[in-house]
Amino acid sequence: MTPPLQGREIHLKSRPHGEPTPANFETVTVSVPEPAEGQLLVRNHFMSVDPYMRGRMNDAKSYVPPFKLGEVMDGGSVGQVIRSRSPDFKEGDFVVAGTGGWREYAVAPAKHYQKADPSVGPLSAYLGVLGMPGLTAYVGLLDIGKPKAGETVFVSAAAGAVGSVVGQLARIQGCRVVGSAGSDAKAKYLREELKFDAALNYKTAPIAESLAKACPDGIDVYFDNVGGDHLEAAIGLMKNHGRIVLCGAISQYNATAPTPGPRNLGLAVGRRLTLQGYIVIDHANRQPDFLRDMGRWLREGKVSDVSTVVDSLEKAPGAFIGMLRGDNTGKMLVRLAKDA
Ligand SMILES: NC(=O)c1ccc[n+]([C@@H]2O[C@H](COP(=O)([O-])OP(=O)(O)OC[C@H]3O[C@@H](n4cnc5c(N)ncnc54)[C@H](OP(=O)(O)O)[C@@H]3O)[C@@H](O)[C@H]2O)c1
Incomplete structure (x- = not known):
């Protein structure tokens, strides 16, 4: 029997007062469950750190719910399907989700994911200029x-x-x-x-x-x-x-x-x-026009895909804190897969 897949994820350890510090986060190794019917198992290549996540670290009502203490944070991620139990996706598909991040592997309902076409732009761009x-x-x-x-x-x-x-x-x-x-x-x-x-x-x-x-x-x-x-x-x-x-x-x-x-x-x-x-x-209806136009502008060189990339999951809290301080030029990303 193959041993269960192990993956690391970042949990919210405590809520910040003012600027977040590394002590607010914890890196935890977990056993990755098998996907259930209708779910995907995705190996994340990149995750996003975004300003709105600072609000989610507070225990306050907003347009997105707060992160829970002692649980994995979530956020944007792109990766590759390694097991699919949905007819809409197959192994090897590149996918993007708004909720799969802060972890190396994600198991989630297929409906949370969209396909990412690597011929339009690099996978990482689906968290930035194409995302x-x-x-x-x-x-x-x-x-x-x-x-x-x-x-x-x-x-x-x-x-x-x-x-x-x-x-x-x-x-x-x-x-x-x-x-x-x-x-x-x-x-x-x-x-x-x-x-x-x-x-x-x-x-x-x-x-x-x-x-x-x-x-x-x-x-x-x-x-x-x-x-x-x-x-x-x-x-x-x-x-x-x-x-x-x-x-x-x-x-x-x-x-x-x-x-x-x-x-x-x-x-x-x-x-x-x-x-x-x-x-x-609230503007998901603009997604098809957006992908058509932005894909064309990228191809024509009218828009550049700008990003700052930090390597490996345990650096994600530092990347997030750094982004809030201005360490990034373009999209701040964390690369989770060495071969990505
Ligand atoms: N309404 C929406 O749906 C929506 C969606 C996405 C993002 N947003 C908002 O859009 C803004 C940009 O988000 P982003 O993802 O593109 O982040 P970002 O601009 O890539 O990163 C945040 C930047 O903010 C700057 N900054 C930090 N503190 C500042 C301060 N006190 N005064 C001036 N600049 C400061 C830093 O750059 P410097 O080095 O230039 O200071 C930092 O690089 C944020 O306010 C975010 O909340 C809104």
């Missing part, structure tokens, strides 16, 4: 921000997974693209590699000052990944009928007390601004 962050950028910028050629689009956390795609899509739309990021190297990368018209390091000067210099004629669309001082600075520069896409507020995710709102929100009235929040999971 949830890419769809977030696509829906948020194109459907909510509705940029027109010649308009100025400002995106914060612009060197990250969502922001780097937003900037590239705004450029495809013929917009003037301005981005903010947390280092000179990232700002240079945005200008030189991703062809942003202007990029600024928000850590070397107050964002309101550097943004005013980068946007002398104002902003038509602000794609907000950061909240706080970035949102206030952008509101101050919005043109009449401008659109603010409220995608995230990462500057506040580790806050231990309520954070103040933008002091200049009143400007939204006279300038006829639209501020709209959204959550990507």
Whole structure:
């Protein structure tokens, strides 16, 4: 008899107060169960660490339930089916799921998985530009921000997974693209590699000052990944009928007390601004259009697949903490299979 398959997974050991630390996580070895009828056994190649997971570490109600103490965390993953008990998948299929991550092997209902076509882009891209962050950028910028050629689009956390795609899509739309990021190297990368018209390091000067210099004629669309001082600075520069896409507020995710709102929100009235929040999971109907368009832009070299990859499962907590601090350029990923 073959011995049961062993795999490692990351459990939530304790809930963080403020910034997470390695002590909040635990690496545990488990026996991987055989898949039941309708389930798949998947060997994960890559897993994703995402900002929304910080909220799930708190014991607080949100649009996704909190992680449970002493249990495996979950999140985006891509991998290969090694046993299928579903007629829709066969062994060897490459698959992506929003819930299979933080573990080397996942056993889960086949309906949680979608096939990933490696001819469209590398498997890892299904967690980035071809995955949830890419769809977030696509829906948020194109459907909510509705940029027109010649308009100025400002995106914060612009060197990250969502922001780097937003900037590239705004450029495809013929917009003037301005981005903010947390280092000179990232700002240079945005200008030189991703062809942003202007990029600024928000850590070397107050964002309101550097943004005013980068946007002398104002902003038509602000794609907000950061909240706080970035949102206030952008509101101050919005043109009449401008659109603010409220995608995230990462500057506040580790806050231990309520954070103040933008002091200049009143400007939204006279300038006829639209501020709209959204959550990507409500826009699954856009997935076919997204994959068609993003696949084409990748092939044509109009969009680059940018990622920072950390190796092996036990490094996942460090990758997550690092992503919240800005260690990543593009999508922060953890490679779980050495041969991936
Ligand atoms: N609405 C939705 O459905 C949805 C879906 C996905 C993501 N999001 C949101 O989109 C945003 C970006 O997510 P992502 O997955 O693409 O992450 P990411 O941008 O790849 O990584 C997070 C980045 O945030 C930046 N950051 C951290 N603290 C900051 C601060 N205090 N001020 C300014 N920047 C800070 C860091 O870059 P720097 O070096 O530049 O500081 C870091 O690299 C997050 O707010 C996330 O919650 C929303």
